[in-house]
Amino acid sequence: MPLTSMTISMTTDEFERMRKVVYDRSGIHFQDAKKYVMESRLSRRLEELEMTSFSQYISFLTMGPYQKDEFQEMFNRITINETSFFRNQPQLDVFEKRVLPQLLESRKESKRIRLWSAACSTGEEPYTLAMIMHRTLGLRMPDWHIEILGTDISERCLLAAQKGSYTSFSFRSVDPLVQQRYFKQEGNLFHLNDEIKQMVNFELHNLRDTLAAKRHGMWDAIMCRNVMIYFDDEMKTSCVQMFYDQLTIDGTLFIGHSENLRGMDIPFHQMPIPQSFAYTKETTGSLK
Ligand SMILES: C[S@@+](CC[C@H](N)C(=O)[O-])C[C@H]1O[C@@H](n2cnc3c(N)ncnc32)[C@H](O)[C@@H]1O
Known part of the structure; x- marks a missing residue:
């Protein structure tokens, strides 16, 4: 050796x-x-x-x-698996303060919301969505059926995600109060509490496999951040078309801050909110 x-x-x-x-x-x-x-x-x-x-x-x-x-x-x-909790806070604010209230209103009968974190790496992104849902719904949590799926091509990442234990590196952009509320420290590790862990399912999924994406059904929001930068135009377009097909009519796609959908013939509308990097299928209400 x-x-x-x-x-x-x-x-x-x-x-x-x-x-x-x-x-x-x-x-x-x-x-x-x-x-x-x-x-x-x-x-x-x-x-x-x-x-x-x-x-x-x-x-x-x-x-x-x-x-x-x-x-x-x-x-x-x-592959580059870099990620962190509450990555790109201004964009998450758009999700929490603009997109989510509308979703809660439009889903008040079914009380069902489905969120997909595609290419979730070690899980920080879907768990962030779970924490946002948890703090937004508060005591209303038991009344709602919240489905959050984290997928990635890397089994190693998904195994780490399922463990839900992180080092301080994953908390580079987290309010210490959020960290204290949802994690228990043991030595160098921070363990996510079971209530949040149970809100997220993880599955192996290759974004190249657009047919497999159909099996998952329709999503109210899809987050696919910081992976399409590694794809060529053909692969990017096929992913974005798949996201378009799998989003509900009032659903929202969030992409990474250094990514864009320029040059694609897919009828997404970019939300005119700085830092949102968010796209919708229809232009409705004051959001657009
Ligand atoms: C930089 S991380 C992004 C993590 C998270 N979305 C974020 O923004 O913090 C990119 C992830 O994309 C995954 N990935 C790369 N190609 C993929 C593919 N074809 N299908 C699914 N995941 C893929 C990698 O395994 C890696 O975990």
Whole structure:
């Protein structure tokens, strides 16, 4: 076992083949300039497998009995899973103070609200939605049926999400009072309370799989933030079309602050509220 890790070099041809595998499976597009990122992130994996070239690794990844497991392993190494509780507070304020009150009004008969956090990483985003729902509904909570789903392509992330235990790094943008209210500290870890944990379900879901998304039914709000930046235009458009199809008529899509839907022929309307990065199917009321 080597003590220090050496970068195994990847030829241009190997890079082309690797990025095709990654793209075909996940929609993530590695630009030419990102070859070194793939090379350096996967070199350690090749060493662990005692392989000396990326060609060997590509065969292992695409043929034979370990494809599925190795895809997960490879994916864990090449993706960015960065997230945090209450990430982008101004956008969440739009959800809490503008979108949610309208939803509560329009769903007052059915008392059913469905929220999907797509590409949720280690769970901070869907749990944030759960905390917002919890503090908004307060004593009315038992009367409502709130369904929150967190999905991601990474099994490792979803396992961490299900545990619901976090280090202080996940609380970079959290009001300490919220942290105290919903978490119990034990050493370096903060454990989320069961009431909030039980509000969220997690499932493996690849955004490339638009058919699987249909099985989940319709959502009142979808949050898909900070993942489409890694997709090419074709994959982005197919995701956004799928979100459009899976949103209720008065539903809202929230995307990341560095993402946009420019150039897509999908009839979403951007909410004219600064920092909202939110899109609706119809333009109604004072929100739009
Ligand atoms: C930077 S994190 C974003 C987490 C969270 N949405 C946020 O904004 O804080 C991106 C996540 O997208 C996931 N991801 C990448 N490609 C995906 C795909 N094709 N389908 C589902 N999830 C994917 C990664 O595993 C990673 O957890």
